[in-house]
Amino acid sequence: MNNDPIVFQMEQAKGKPQSYRKSKHKKICPFCDIDNLTDIYEQDGEIIWLKNKFPTLRDTLQTVLIESSNHHGDISTYSIEHNRKVIKFALHVFEKMNSSKKFQSVVWYKNYGPNSGGSLIHPHMQIVGLEHENGYKYIHPNNFEGETLFNNGNVEVNIAQHPVQGYTELNINTLNKNNLDLWADWIRSGAKYMLNVMYDGRCDSYNLFFYPREQDGYCAKFITRFNAPPYFVGYKLSQVNDEITLDKEAHRFRKFFDEGSKLENEK
Incomplete structure (x- = not known):
């Protein structure tokens, strides 16, 4: 298999704002400065889909989806209603780009936290069209499988037994679009x-990747972000926790969801 890396254009990155880099000068967050946003494709209230102002990747169309007007917001803190709206809007955007036939593949992901590889704190997702690259060539069907902790026929949730990177990855599969x-x-x-909860709250960063699957299905995969393990960096070999640890994590996550749902319904 050929390794054809995506080319990062350093010149295009000049002037790109950085939330995590220390600076003596306070800069306005570009996603907070709504009145000066340009190249907006679609908008639904505070959710805005627009062209990335700093297209650093060659042969791509880089777009951004601003999730909220709250600079420090996140999926983890949104209301149930707002989060549902964000996910459905982002899915609509991804499918619109994917069905345009302008790209060999389209990728959809989110960075959160200082170790996620992102540059801005303000909550956003990225939907990127790759003109000549298959963004999924290193992804295999078993990356979406694992120890199931929930399955109602529409949504299946598991702890990955064949993670993309490791060690513990959460797979949230929608097998169809009947219960988004x-x-x-x-x-x-x-x-x-x-x-x-995971790692006793020591994780401050994650990536969330969305993968299209067969029959209108999708997988939303959470990957914790610490320093990448050397086996993955040097050899693309992922690592996975032992069976006892995975089983424990599956039970804890299921209990966490059940208790959280109960509390939300009691409000």
Whole structure:
């Protein structure tokens, strides 16, 4: 298999704002400065889909989806209703780009936290069209499988037994689009669980990747972000926790979702 890396254009990155880099000068967050946003494709209230102002990747169309007007917002802190709205809007945007036939593949992901590889704190997702690259060539069907902790026929949730990177990855699969609200609710719980419970709250960063699957299905995969393990960096070999640890995590996540849903319904 050929390794054809995506080319990063350093010149295009000049002037790109950075939330995590220390600076003596306070800069206005570009996603807070709504009146000066340009190249907006679609908008639904505070959710805005627009062209990335700093297209650093060659042969791509880089777009951004601003999730909220709250600079410090996140999936983990949104209301149930707002999170459902964000997920459905982002899915609509992804499918619109994917069906345009302008790209060999389209990828959809979210960075959160200082170790996620992102540059801005303000909550946003990225939907990127790759003109000549298959963004899924290193992804395999078993990356979406694992120890199932929930399955109602529309939504299946598991702890990955064949992670993309490792060690513990949460897979939230919608097997069809018949219950997107439940899918979004599990995604919201996954973000809360990853930041507050997994590793006893020591995780402050995650990536969330969305993968199209067969028959209108999708997988939302959470990957914790610490320093990447050397086996993955040097050899693309992922690592996975032992069976006892995975089983324990599956039971804890299911209990966390059930208790959180109960509390939400009691409000």
